[in-house]
Amino acid sequence: MGERPMSDRATDFDVLIVGAGISGIGMAAHMTEKSPSRSYAILERRDNLGGTWDLFRYPGIRSDSDMHTLGFDFEPWKHEKSIADAPAILDYLDTIADERDIRRHIRFGHKVIAADWRGADARWHVTVEAENGERKHLTANWLYLGSGYYDYDEPYDPGFDFGEFEGQVIHPQFWPEDLDYAGKQVVVIGSGATAVTIVPSMAKKAAKVTMLQRTPTWMFSRPAKDAVANFLRKVLPEKLAYRITRWKNIKMQDFSFKMARNKPQKVKDGLHKRIRKSMGQDYDLTPFTPPYNPWDQRLCLVPDDDLFAAIKGGKADVVTGHIKAFEKGGVRLKDDSFLPADIVVTATGLKLALVGKIKVSIEGEPVDFAQRFYYKGCMFSNVPNLAVVFGYLNASWTLRADINSDYVCRVLNEMEAKGVDIAMPVLPEDHGLEEDDIFDFSSGYIQRGKHIMPKNAVGYPWRLNQEYVLDRKQMREEPVDDGILALRRKGSNSRSSDETLEAAE
Structure with missing residues (x-):
């Protein structure tokens, strides 16, 4: 037909x-x-x-x-x-x-x-x-x-009561086009792929961005550019270069996933080693040490170490804790510490x-x-x-x-x-x-x-x-x-x- x-x-x-x-x-x-x-x-x-x-x-x-x-x-x-x-x-x-x-x-x-x-x-x-x-x-x-x-x-709603908080509350799924966050204090709630993307990006203009996580996430840093792919594109026909790179990446993904399932400790050590390379040998890895094995949840990608660079430069921070209340001017945690915030971003996940x-x-x-x-x-x-x-x-x-x-x-x-x-x-x-x-x-x-x-x-x-x-x-x-x-x-x-x-x- x-x-x-x-x-x-x-x-x-x-x-x-x-x-x-x-x-x-x-x-x-x-x-x-x-x-x-x-x-x-x-x-x-x-x-x-x-x-x-x-x-x-x-x-x-x-x-x-x-x-x-x-x-x-x-x-x-x-x-x-x-x-x-x-x-x-x-x-x-x-x-x-x-x-x-x-x-x-x-x-x-x-x-x-x-x-x-x-x-x-x-x-x-x-x-x-x-x-x-x-x-x-x-x-x-x-x-x-x-x-x-x-x-x-509708995104997932964890049911926060924003009480006395007078700042802006934003969910990544409905981002306002004209949000001005230059020089502002920002708290991003969550530690998944969305939060890990938003934090270093907002840190460029904001006064300070704090990633507030209940539980840490396994982070995996790698260059945003694939050197092998870019080399192959120079020396081979485009389609062939793409096919080879694609197969290489599929195989590497498969290998690393199976390695995480079979030898979790080895993978944990490797991920931590990468973070230390970026943050220094004496860096406290607690905010990046989840209570579960890698690939029990998706690994979070940190391209070009952008998140670590923002933390190192003092523009971003990672805090692990539970929220007690939203107060005037910020977020109070259960250990009574206070995170100042003009803007709260609820990167708390999607609803299937x-x-x-x-x-x-x-x-x-x-x-x-x-x-x-x-x-x-x-x-x-x-x-x-x-x-x-x-x-x-x-x-x-x-x-x-x-x-x-x-x-x-x-x-x-x-x-x-x-x-x-x-x-x-x-x-x-x-x-x-x-x-x-x-x-x-x-x-x-x-x-x-x-x-x-x-x-x-x-x-x-x-x-x-x-x-x-x-x-x-x-x-x-x-x-x-x-x-x-x-x-x-x-x-x-x-x-x-x-x-x-x-x-x-």
């Missing part, structure tokens, strides 16, 4: 992609190359592409994965810095969208509210809300959810959201994803023609986005070749699968969101794996028609309209 012209009149597509961030743009690019006969549209609730990288506007916003793995497998990362800021990442996504003619397929200001699968016509009936509040109805044979993993409307909070139903019956098993980290048990991206916890988000997009294109092509309309991972009720902890991670946002997460089995394919190299091999090499993914024509597993007509005659 040739591609239909993209216009506001088109309401019927082969594939509807939700979200124009890394996952959605990636899927569109894969489709352009691998399933060009299929029509698609991207629905994006915001007015710009980029997802997270367009939403967050806090100072210093940057990736905490290297761009050779946060970049796509089909598009080399060309910037000198491999730890990139948001504008560079948006530039990369814009280039992909423009070079592949993806932008005209995006409908901005379109928020997906609900999607109901109807087997009779093998289509998702999707309810969309436009910016003016108008409701629209679109249909698609396939739904691809690239809607990220957290709630865009599944499938972009879309009300998903099958024949009008709501789907409770917490009762479904993941299939190949991409689809769900007994849910037809629906795929999702939930990135890696121990590696970059895009690695999963790439393999899932590639896999769905293979499924679409197989469906076309066999003349079928439905692809569904079938799991019988008496499956007897042994369940596994979906996330072996102690991070707050993960623990808080576990109750909404789909189920994970011990054995592949009914799981969301955390091992990219293995996943990539299985997703690419195993046949689509694996005896689990049922490929059917519409009406074949229910009374089709033809059968009904025959019966009537």
Whole structure:
């Protein structure tokens, strides 16, 4: 089927992609190359592409994965810095969208509210809300959810009572455009990737920035520029240089993650050694010594030692403690120490959201994803023609986005070749699968969101794996028609309209 012209009149597509961030743009690019006969549209609730990288506007916003793995497998990362800021990442996504003619397929200001699968016509009936509040109805044979993993409307609220505090309170998810913090005292609550980015960035202009943490986080410092990558780009063709660097970084990530699990003390010593190299041999490492092992939560990246440099220069500080009260002029801790503050930044984390909070139903019956098993980290048990991206916890988000997009294109092509309309991972009720902890991670946002997460089995394919190299091999090499993914024509597993007509005659 040739591609239909993209216009506001088109309401019927082969594939509807939700979200124009890394996952959605990636899927569109894969489709352009691998399933060009299929029509698609991207629905994006915001007015710009980029997802997270367009939403967050806090100072210093940057990736905490290297761009050779946060970049796509089909598009080399060309910037000198491999730890990139948001504008560079948006530039990369814009280039992909423009070079592949993806932008005209995006409908901005379109928020997906609900999607109901109807087997009779093998289509998702999707309810969309436009910016003016108008409701629209679109249909698609396939739904691809690239809607990220957290709630865009509300961050996690730890329930602080700001009492007598008269200064400004800001959450990184809703950063005011015109915030003037020059010469101000700032307290940043939190010790995750967001706090570690904000503190050194604000410290350049603020009088003093204090990172207030309940629990320390393992910090990993590395140069923002990848010397090997930049050398290879000079001597090799761009695509080859990128491929080699990407593979090097994937292997190093995998190695360091497994080392942290198998020899945690060795990794702790290595991380501490790096901090001492920056801060001096007699530096007290208590603020950077968590009570858990590295990679029980995500390691925090400190590019070019920026956080340590800010602390060393007296512009930033790390304090471990519990909040007693917010008072006039600052924060009182339980040990009675006082942190002066004109501005409090609550970098207390995100709130997990599944499938972009879309009300998903099958024949009008709501789907409770917490009762479904993941299939190949991409689809769900007994849910037809629906795929999702939930990135890696121990590696970059895009690695999963790439393999899932590639896999769905293979499924679409197989469906076309066999003349079928439905692809569904079938799991019988008496499956007897042994369940596994979906996330072996102690991070707050993960623990808080576990109750909404789909189920994970011990054995592949009914799981969301955390091992990219293995996943990539299985997703690419195993046949689509694996005896689990049922490929059917519409009406074949229910009374089709033809059968009904025959019966009537």
